[in-house]
Amino acid sequence: MRSAEFDREQVLRAAIKAFVAKGYTKTSMQDLKKATGLHPGSIYCAFESKQGLMLAAIEQYEKDKSAEFETFFVDQPRILDGILAYLENTVSEVTAIGHDCQKACLTQKALSELSDNEPEIEIALKDSIQQWQHGFVEVFQKAQQAGEISGDRSAEQRTQSLVMGILGMRTYAQTQADKTLLTQLAHQLFDDVCR
Structure with missing residues (x-):
């Protein structure tokens, strides 16, 4: 065949x-x-x-998102500006209007609905989220080395707070898609994680 x-x-x-x-x-x-x-x-x-x-x-989603992730840190005056750009882009995604808009995140959507009878998919989703988190850990480590943020909290701790905030913001946006409000929340999340 x-x-x-x-x-x-x-x-x-x-x-x-x-x-x-x-x-x-x-x-x-x-x-x-x-x-x-x-x-x-x-x-x-x-x-x-x-x-x-x-x-x-x-696997394709992870490749696409990894490539997109890198673009937020190109030509930024500070490393942390890339994180803020990423958060603002997330707000734009979840508040976009139109047929072709992808408001939800594949990994978050799938994890919320999968049952125990799909272990391979669950493992793949968790691995994808780990890769996403690892990208942020590397960024926070670079920001600490550059003196943009203190070493009071580890890059891993900052990443955990940031990822929890992003996932929460995506969920919150499903019932409250006000771009101004979500932008304020994104900036507050940024300030909390980067202080």
Whole structure:
């Protein structure tokens, strides 16, 4: 059997949007067919199962988010300015209006709905979050070395507070999507974490 030819990254990004919109459990093969343009047989051929597609989607999501993360720290006068830019971008994401907007985070959405019968996906999601956190730890370490923040709290402690705040802000935004308010909260989070 000849393997289906398609743009893998494009398909995975379309699957990510479908999984974020409905959640992993509620996303049907028909939803995935509509989102990706692939027939279920092609999805099974390429990814073996819906679970295989989700695992590949998590991997693609992590790659995309890691590449995006790096852009926040390019050409910034201070390392900490990159963290503030990241927070402001998060506010823009969760308050965006339009059909193509991705307000939710794939990892957060999937973790909130998965049950114990999907251990592979749960492990992949937790690994993805660990990679995200590691990026912040490195940034805080660099900021401490540059003298932008004190060493009173470790980079790990600052990261834990920041990540908890970001996840909380994303959840809060689902019921309170006021951009001005969320921007104020993002700045308050930044100040609390970086003081």
